[in-house]
Amino acid sequence: MTSPALVIGADGKPLGRDAMLGRARWLLDSLGLGDEKPALLPFCSRFGDFLAAVAAARHAGLRLVLPNDAGFAAVNTVIAETGDVIVLASAGDDTSGLMGMCAVHIVADAPAGTAPLTWGEAASAGISLFTSGTTGVPVRHTHPFAMLDAGAEKWAAMIGAPGQAKTLVSTVPPQHMYGLESSIMLPLSTPDFAVYDLRPFFVANVAEALNTVPGQRVLVSTPMHLDLLVREDVVLPPVHTVVSATTALDAELAQAVESKFRTRVVEVFGTTETGLIGTREPAREEVFTPRDDLKISFEDRRMHVTSGWRTAVLTIDDTIDPSGDGFRHIGRGDDLINVAGKRASLAGLTRALKQVDGVRDGMFVMPEGDPAGRGPVRPVAFAVAPDMNADQVRRALRKSIAPAFVPRRIVMLEEMPKTGVGKPHVAALMELLEDRGVTFSIPAGHPSLAGHFPGNPIVPGAVVLDHALRAAGMPGAAALKSVKFTGVLRAKEDCIVETSESDHAVEITCRAGTRQVMRATLRRITS
Amino acid sequence: MQSVSAMASSEKTPMHLEVAELIVDVLNLEDVAPDDIDLDAPLFNEGLGLDSIDALELSLEISQRYGFQIKSDDPDIDKVFGSLRQLAETIESRRSQ
Numbered sequence: 001m002t003s004p005a006l007v008i009g010a011d012g013k014p015l016g017r018d019a020m021l022g023r024a025r026w027l028l029d030s031l032g033l034g035d036e037k038p039a040l041l042p043f044c045s046r047f048g049d050f051l052a053a054v055a056a057a058r059h060a061g062l063r064l065v066l067p068n069d070a071g072f073a074a075v076n077t078v079i080a081e082t083g084d085v086i087v088l089a090s091a092g093d094d095t096s097g098l099m100g101m102c103a104v105h106i107v108a109d110a111p112a113g114t115a116p117l118t119w120g121e122a123a124s125a126g127i128s129l130f131t132s133g134t135t136g137v138p139v140r141h142t143h144p145f146a147m148l149d150a151g152a153e154k155w156a157a158m159i160g161a162p163g164q165a166k167t168l169v170s171t172v173p174p175q176h177m178y179g180l181e182s183s184i185m186l187p188l189s190t191p192d193f194a195v196y197d198l199r200p201f202f203v204a205n206v207a208e209a210l211n212t213v214p215g216q217r218v219l220v221s222t223p224m225h226l227d228l229l230v231r232e233d234v235v236l237p238p239v240h241t242v243v244s245a246t247t248a249l250d251a252e253l254a255q256a257v258e259s260k261f262r263t264r265v266v267e268v269f270g271t272t273e274t275g276l277i278g279t280r281e282p283a284r285e286e287v288f289t290p291r292d293d294l295k296i297s298f299e300d301r302r303m304h305v306t307s308g309w310r311t312a313v314l315t316i317d318d319t320i321d322p323s324g325d326g327f328r329h330i331g332r333g334d335d336l337i338n339v340a341g342k343r344a345s346l347a348g349l350t351r352a353l354k355q356v357d358g359v360r361d362g363m364f365v366m367p368e369g370d371p372a373g374r375g376p377v378r379p380v381a382f383a384v385a386p387d388m389n390a391d392q393v394r395r396a397l398r399k400s401i402a403p404a405f406v407p408r409r410i411v412m413l414e415e416m417p418k419t420g421v422g423k424p425h426v427a428a429l430m431e432l433l434e435d436r437g438v439t440f441s442i443p444a445g446h447p448s449l450a451g452h453f454p455g456n457p458i459v460p461g462a463v464v465l466d467h468a469l470r471a472a473g474m475p476g477a478a479a480l481k482s483v484k485f486t487g488v489l490r491a492k493e494d495c496i497v498e499t500s501e502s503d504h505a506v507e508i509t510c511r512a513g514t515r516q517v518m519r520a521t522l523r524r525i526t527s
Numbered sequence: 528m529q530s531v532s533a534m535a536s537s538e539k540t541p542m543h544l545e546v547a548e549l550i551v552d553v554l555n556l557e558d559v560a561p562d563d564i565d566l567d568a569p570l571f572n573e574g575l576g577l578d579s580i581d582a583l584e585l586s587l588e589i590s591q592r593y594g595f596q597i598k599s600d601d602p603d604i605d606k607v608f609g610s611l612r613q614l615a616e617t618i619e620s621r622r623s624q
Contacts, residue, residue: 201579202586204596224580228587340580376580390558394576403578408556486560487548515552516560 005194005214006187007048008167012212014194018116020048024055025117026110031086038084038103039063039128042175043075046090047183047195049107050174053088054127054184058145061123066175068130068138068272069342069402072097077138078130119188122146129177131272132344141273147309151181151275152189154291158266158279159241161192165215166240168195171206171225177272178245182220193218203232216240219263222341223249224376226265230256239263244282245270246341248329254283269329273314274307278326287326298322301330337366339404340376349379349405356396359385361416363424364407367433381407382429384416438471444491461485464495464518468510471497481505483520487512537566546615553588554581566612574610582608594623 005014040062042053057064065085067078076099079085086103089095095104122145130138159166168186172179187193196213200206206229210217219242221229226244229236230253239261244254245268254265269288270276277296278288290296295306303320304313317333332338335345346364353362362383383393390410397406417428442449442459449457465483489495493512500507510518539547539562547561550570554577568574571582585608586597597607607617 201599202583202597203590204586204598205600208598224583228583232587232590395573398572398576403572403576404580406576406578409558484562486562487551515548519560 004191005165007051008194008196008213009048010198010212012214014214015048019110020052021055021116021119022110022114023048023052023107024059026114027052027056027088027107028060028117030108031105033060037062038086039065039082040088041065041067041075041079041082041085042088043070043093043095044088044090044107045093045199046197047170047174047199048197049088049090051184051188051195052107055117055119055188058119058122058124059117061125063125063142064127066127066129066180068132068176070173070175071402073400074138074402081138127180129175129180129272132348143275144309148181148185148275149189150293152185154276154293155181155186156190156192158268159218159243161216161240164192166193166218167213167215168193168218168220169200169206169209169213170195170220171200172220172222173199177270177275178268179220181270181275182243203228203234207234207236210236210239218243222246223253224340226257227253230260236261241266243268247338249282251282254281258283271314271316273310274305277305287323287328289326296327298327303327337379339378342402342404344402344405346379349401352400353381353383353393353397355400356385356393358388359383359393363416363429365426365429365433367430378408379405380433381410382413382416382432383410384413439494439496440467440471441494442467442489442491446491449491457491459489459491461518464489464510465520467495468497468508468518468520472499472508479523481521481523483518485518487515487517489517539566540615542615542619543611546618547611549588549592550585550611553584564611567610570608570610570614577608589618593618593621595621
């Protein structure tokens, strides 16, 4: 006798609902808790193990805690804050960075014949998720299972095709609300859905996963992965629905995904506090249709959400306008930033920066995106730290903030520009970012280019140096000590010249975009 | 016994520079010149400090430029993005174009 598939193994073999709920029973048996009620923290890389942990906690009345980042720093913070907690891992997971003294248990397959436990009345207090707070301390949100079950039904209706077996392939970690609602609660709490056990990462892994799973395929992903799938020369089997969330999916990318993979793209708007709030098909719609069991209202371009599961009304930090019966998402709030789908608070990041030993003052800002740039825009930090250089500050920050938010650019300042009331002068800081020196460009017809790489002329180093010295106002005033040509400058490209001066030397750097072209050191000629 | 890479030269070959330029260019690394990337320093976390988002961008560029795809279950995946030297070696041995 077989039960419907709940998980599709890496090899494509289905694991039935009974087998997975048997794994949950076996997990509880092997934890041997007696009357104790520790919290469970599923750190498992495999969806099947994560799912078993959720079923076990629900059955045994244990609380689940899900850190907002899978990095060791975030996980350890939640362990320390929760206290009595057992970390659950999949076989082979790297747990070396977990704090000492914490209990780790590897989720294992149940012996044949283990009776499945029931997925029914929830005895558990629910699932706690965390968001990065503005104060640097993660904020806890606890959701009862009844709320998560109701959400799963909305998800199932959104994907449609009731009665047909569907398999989810997800590139999204399950410890966030988006991943939890889709890859965990949807299979557990509604019929027809299974989830592929592995979380594919590279484009080739996504293609392999979709080719491995049976039934109608549903891809749960983010604009970042969808963009890579479209740009990469990859062939996918037909996909029933692609779901996207975490950051706005533009119409053009949604259309490209739909035509390349013969699919329908649905975008979900939701929050950690409420789960799914509304959906739209971005290839054709700008307006989100709100979920029918929530009440939404608007005030000053902010949306308020009332849910039967929360006592307080939630105000979303983003700019959102009403539109017909739905809403239009205009932009993110001033404090929340988003790097490739990961969210953080600028205030929280600034706080982490100021806590670095040796940093006297500092601030994080988010520059405007470069529409022609590749990859996500990253935050930039300004720091006042007289005894440190940018690299040392960056290294210290890596210990306290998630990698996506570690600034690629740190501007070291002697003091922070402040406004009259003593707040950081954000406009002045932004100007510092733009004020990147003088520029020059060499026209395609410049005599120095004759005969150099016809069709795609590269500017000779001597010409770059000559123009850089003139742009920096230096000809004749200094002697060249060293020069290095570190990248190519093409005709018509804007070359940015920056100078930094010390007592005896001047350093001149040239860049084209972000590519460094030349670095030169000059000695001042003193009379 | 010394490993081959420990005895290898610390001078960058044209291939090392080509890959270093690719990294700086694709990832818009501010404050880093291709020549500054240490041949044997880790590219991820410590060292250059790249993260998983960068790995995805690099994998796309490598696939388009050198014609092979990277997967997280590749047996040598730890090596692929280990250091500049290792990434350049991987590209040289797996490239199809």
